Amino acid sequence: MIPVSGATSVVGIIGRPVAHSLSPLMHNRAFAHLGMDWVYVPFEVREGELAAAAAGLRALSVKGVNVTVPHKTSVLPYLDELTPEAAAVGAVNTVINRGGRLVGDNTDGIGFVRSLREEAGFDPRGRRAVVLGAGGAARAVAMALAWAGCERIVVVNRTESKARALADAVARQGAEASGLPLAREALAEVVAEADLLVQATTLGMAGNPGLPVDADWLRPPLLVADVVYTPLETPLLRAAKARGCAVLPGWGMLLYQGAEAFERWTGVPAPTTVMREVLLAALTGRRSAGGDDA
Numbered sequence: 531m532i533p534v535s536g537a538t539s540v541v542g543i544i545g546r547p548v549a550h551s552l553s554p555l556m557h558n559r560a561f562a563h564l565g566m567d568w569v570y571v572p573f574e575v576r577e578g579e580l581a582a583a584a585a586g587l588r589a590l591s592v593k594g595v596n597v598t599v600p601h602k603t604s605v606l607p608y609l610d611e612l613t614p615e616a617a618a619v620g621a622v623n624t625v626i627n628r629g630g631r632l633v634g635d636n637t638d639g640i641g642f643v644r645s646l647r648e649e650a651g652f653d654p655r656g657r658r659a660v661v662l663g664a665g666g667a668a669r670a671v672a673m674a675l676a677w678a679g680c681e682r683i684v685v686v687n688r689t690e691s692k693a694r695a696l697a698d699a700v701a702r703q704g705a706e707a708s709g710l711p712l713a714r715e716a717l718a719e720v721v722a723e724a725d726l727l728v729q730a731t732t733l734g735m736a737g738n739p740g741l742p743v744d745a746d747w748l749r750p751p752l753l754v755a756d757v758v759y760t761p762l763e764t765p766l767l768r769a770a771k772a773r774g775c776a777v778l779p780g781w782g783m784l785l786y787q788g789a790e791a792f793e794r795w796t797g798v799p800a801p802t803t804v805m806r807e808v809l810l811a812a813l814t815g816r817r818s819a820g821g822d823d824a
């Protein structure tokens with residue numbers, strides 16, 4: 531139990547629903563561990579109430595919030611400023627209140643790259659990656675891989691036009707990028723040439739158990755990462771492990787997007803060991819819950 535004082539700093543999460551979110555658990559454990567007089571609370575915000583929510587954050591001097599589904603894009607017009615990362619991704623998952631000015635940032639992709647480095651010992655610089663998906667998570671991941679110096683990024687998506695549009699956006703960040711449809715012939719070759727495969731579609735979530743690639747294409751030293759974290763071990767990660775590939779589950783991205791947000795709000799290094807501990811304990815106890823991103 532965290533004692534709340536008259537001087538407690540407040541951060542939180544806005545979204546709908548938010549009751550399932552693991553972020554309060556993760557951040558409050560971090561504050562308690564460091565003995566910080568901060569608290570993280572869930573704020574359920576309906577669509578159409580974002581202007582009022584933004585005004586409320588300013589009026590109540592809330593230090594910052596995470597932003598989750600369905601507000602990551604629709605919140606943009608209510609913010610005073612965007613970081614270059616949030617502007618490039620076109621979505622915000624973290625807001626920092628700088629003396630009444632709401633700054634929108636995006637730590638999803640940066641958190642993913644940090645999870646690659648810290649949990650899998652993988653540096654994207656000069657490497658070749660395949661990103662499956664072209665939705666919000668894929669966009670954040672692909673852009674951050676480009677910023678991290680990934681040499682070549684192939685975006686593969688069911689809807690090909692979206693794969694091409696994302697590849698164009700990634701190419702504008704300076705990486706070599708191309709977009710392909712989720713079709714078996716094309717995929718086998720790009721997976722064989724890749725150092726990293728990132729699964730960033732909703733496939734593999736509880737209730738959506740499909741395998742996006744042929745398991746036979748997964749061969750070491752390919753690193754296979756999934757952004758889905760419910761279940762903790764997706765069918766893709768199970769198949770990759772069985773073929774001897776290193777794997778990185780979706781909790782890594784969840785942990786480090788949170789760590790990056792924590793550091794932006796507080797200026798203090800996030801205690802990732804205790805945050806990982808509480809996150810994994812919660813995920814192990816709720817394997818069958820629906821997956822979401824914050």
Ligand code: NAP
Binds near residue numbers: 821
């Ligand atoms: P989104 O914007 O709705 O995008 C969904 C993506 O999945 C699209 O590329 C879509 O392809 C593809 N897709 C959906 N059903 C498919 C199917 N049956 N076959 C092939 N492709 C399919 O969703 P999102 O926000 O990117 O989220 C994607 C996943 O990432 C979710 O599971 C979410 O929980 C997870 N996530 C995790 C974190 C984390 O911190 N670990 C952070 C953010 C999100 P089309 O374009 O063809 O529709």
